[in-house]
Amino acid sequence: MAEQTKTIQKQEAKRKEGIERTRDRMTFMPRTDIYERENDYVLIAEMPGVDHDAVDINFDNNELTITGHVDERPIEGHSISYSEYEVGDYQRSFRFSGDVDIDKIDAKMANGVLRLILPKNEESKPKKITVKSG
């Protein structure tokens, strides 16, 4: 049997032991970039097919959970000839160190990409300490 061309496989989202999702469909982990700036963290998650009002962002006890629902239906009047990707919802959780200012989290969704800006708490921001001589 000839080897199939390897395509990008979506990773199925991790599930807590014994707990199932109410919707009976596949849930994947969105590919995510996270980088740290001086005063905040930037999180960018790819969730194609998700509309901005279908995103759920939860920050609880330093744990960030992002969920995206996809409303995609099969193409009417056609049959699928070739499939390289599956359609499903997205979910992923990240643990942050305790320096995020929850009230100031900013979220934007465009072109299937979620951009989260998580500002750092005042106390965690780098402070300059001047050394006096004496």
Next chain:
Amino acid sequence: MIGQLLESGNWDPFAEMRQLQRQMNRLFERHYPGSVDFPPVNIWTNEDDVVLTAEIPGVNVDDLDISVQGNVLTLKGSQKEEQLNENETYHRRERATGNFQRSWRLPFNVDKDNIDAKLEKGVLKLTLPRAEQDKPKKIEVKS
């Protein structure tokens, strides 16, 4: 490596194709952990047209190039990289950046004037109608 032999001794016709795609990915400096073909597509067909859907999150309409030559469809585009300053560091990097290009041979010639392309929520939906000359003609049998 043309015509790689499989362990069983049979010739693998897809090896060359994969090799070409790999070389193309390198040529276009595509950085993507462990990937081969981007974007992944689903193809739906019926007698009148082919609908191709592709997940291209973060790609703007201006960064996308769709062209058809006869029965070959080519999709080109790019995903921009984030610009980080000196004191900024990545904790995690999973998204791809760079240029991509893929081509597909469709089962018929396309009516170029009636191609419909939609880019919504990071999903591209291309409807490619069959060219008139390529539509099957009914042949009447006279008795």
